[in-house]
Amino acid sequence: MSERDIALAAARVLRECFIQTAKSNTVLYVENDNLMSKAPDQAPVFIKKIKGRNPYIVRETTSKKTFKLKKRCIE
Template sequence: MSTVDLIDEDDNEADIAAKAANILRDRFIATAQSGTVLYVENDNLMSKTPNGVPILVKHLDGRNPDLAQRFASRGTFKINRK
């Protein structure tokens, strides 16, 4: 079954996003059961093999949650070029 078969013209964006999330989750689970997968959890890049424990590959620096929250709470903002 392809993703094109799952999306109708009457679907709104939320329905399409939910269907895409379900497909990605299912593919991730299928891949994780047959081989090594990489994923991000709490700003850490993790590697997991089937029947193995997750291994920290790298901590992802550069994201500041406090700064992101301040921008999100302000709503819409403009970036002016100088």
């Protein structure tokens, strides 16, 4: 199994988890540099515009091999 296959499988699992959670709870997500909130059986609500991307940070993160993700509980 190649790294690409592993990444695709992980993406499918994350997508399924997001869909299941969105059906029963309010979720936050980013779409086109906008923070959105989606409650079950309601239209997405715009929360705030995310500030422009910093090209320096983009170059920094693309050159690194490992990323650290912090799990946070947002209510």
